[in-house]
Amino acid sequence: MSEAVRIITEQVRSRVRRDGVDLASDENLAEQYVRAELQRYSERALGGAHPLIADEHQAAREVVASLTGFGALQPLLDDPEIEEIWINGPSRVFVARDGVPELTDMVLSAREVRDLVERMLQASGRRVDLSSPFVDASLPDGSRLHVVIPDITREWSVNIRKFTRRIRDLNQLVGLGSLTQQASEFLRMCVLAGQNILVSGATQTGKTTMLNALLSATRRTERIVTVEETFELDLSARDVVAMQCRQPSLEGRGEITLRRLIKESLRMRPDRLVVGEVREAESLDLLIALNSGLPKFTIYTLRSWECRSLFRCEVAPPLTSISGGIEASGVNPCWCPFVSRGVPTSNMLSTLQSVRF
Template sequence: MIRFKSAAKTEDSPLSEIDFQRLKSDIHEQLVESLDLSLVARIDDERMRGNVHNLAQEVIRDYRPKVAKDLHERLLHELQDEVFGLGPLEPLMSDPTISDILVNNAHEVFLERHGRLEKSDIVFADDAHLVRIIQRVVARVGRRIDEVSPMVDARLPDGSRINAVVPPLALNGPKLSIRRFGVEHLQLEKLLENGSISQPMVSFLEAAVQGRVSFMISGGTGAGKTTLLNALSKSIPDDERIVTIEDSAELLLQHAHVVGMETRPSNSEGNGAVTPRDLVRNSLRMRPDRILVGEVRGAEALDMLQAMNTGHEGSLTTIHANDAVDALHRLEMMVAMAGFELPISVIRRYVASGIRVIVHVARLKGGVRKVTRIAEIVGTADGEYQLHDIFRFEHQGLDENGNAKGRFVTTGYRPRCVDRFLESGVEIDTNIFQAEA
């Protein structure tokens, strides 16, 4: 007879959510002990699920007096999630309205929907239950997490990105963060419909991509940098070869010829790491027409700029920054991390010659996302960047729901890169640059 580690409950005694999770966790442990693990690698997933379902019924049947009938089906269903999925979090992964799942500890889970955080009623049995789920997920992608290696970044099969921290680094329980990425390609039309961008902005950015103008998308966490980059990739001509470089693969490029590469952390002995800089250098030997760095974070900035300045125009990247000028200053620091003692004036000229346009996106009050600035870098003067705004978003306070509101403005500046569009055979209606009355 199997004995539960948690307190026994009768059919007449309802289980709290935590008690239910403990009951499920206990049954799951018994399932793992009962499974013939030697057969797992030799049978397909569907047959394995059937075996787990049948075994779970047998285990639950032994405890029928302690399991209410209405919980029987729920146990059978959620035990599948325990074995094959994310346990209590699995139902959230099928909810398209959820963009972030944030587990602060076993009994505190927050969700982000439509840009707003809310506390959920999801709980785990205990910290051991949460750690077990984390370890199983990261093991599937060849990563590990334990007291020796207490932090991990990994990617789920659907493209969602996870970060986990466990004790001794994590206080008051293990931490798990999941950034959701939809499997559907988000089109520019949808961004227009959402009010995240204006039609003149779209027309200009599409022409910039087709005309092979290198630009950088800046913004804070969750502002929509990757979303915008994915949407703009549709404008890249089909006869061009794209090489992507990412720490954790997030890009869902709308293009036929994409070669993706992902960095690799060091192993338990501290060896075998492959950095973004390694991949940028290697990409130059892969005959790329364009190089897309998912997010520039370090010394690879210098190699990326060298590529932009030596025949790989039209390359794109994203960067974390609070505004466009801050993004350029961060890029300067990253170039300095490459180990070359270059004067700041030289670095700035190099940046300005490689990157022609900077696009800044922001997540505003209430969770609304907007392209707040598109500016052209025309060079440097007296050691400073010369930026000219083409479009910007003017804030106008909050609406009745507490969401930021405002309007998109065209400054009237005609960017110099328009001449490059025309030379490349890219047509654009220059009337979109006329300032509004």
């Protein structure tokens, strides 16, 4: 951000606070404030009080983006080719295109990074501070935000995984080469037959994309309940309820965990229960839900290295209040290597291999 843009932005914010208006939801009003302040700035600059502006139109756009969008990051968020943005420090801003990371020439100040994070968290109602130095949240467009602050990190660490609507169903995965037609039909039949489905993969391998594609194969009359840490799934189903976790308040009260959401979802008459990611204590509740015999099936995701161990370590032992537990010998999962975010690679799926433990 140039010195001129910084000065104009601060002046507009001061006027907005005095007038008690909200520019975040009214871009036209923001432009009016910016034009008026830009005019005043130019007059002062001609008198030598401020540096001259080479491109007033560009300066106005940057100020409006700072007031109504996400400042210097807004062009990166608007770029459809960029999949992810992360900040390791004010001068270390990275983006990923087609899975390839690159260091940008963007240089922010520490104050700008903090202001950007605060603005991003406003819409979600979540917070990050010394008592809660980690936060996950969703941006208005569905992109996922993760922030870690000092003293856990040296600098503010920000990750934005952009939400992409490129993949809507299994047929599109076939078109991209991520699945064969045979694999697509097999998965579609599993959905229609009400099979329990586990989607496993490392970070950025397209687990959420696969979940969305699988759920597109459900029948129109079915009721879907989803539980996630933060909203990521984008379903077009007719009857769907989406729930996400909630942070505790400053007093330490009011936290809603994924484990609690799974329990509550069973009282909501789900035909399909979808769990965004299983990592900790919620594994037990999910297994109890599976054993309770949901009318259709449960879909959930976990990291790739957990896939086999889930059945070896968590399914085999008896569960609380369930006599005898679940026999591991009754589990017959299928596995398939899935490509990163729907981008074709040399490891395209040729067959679905059945694995028995």
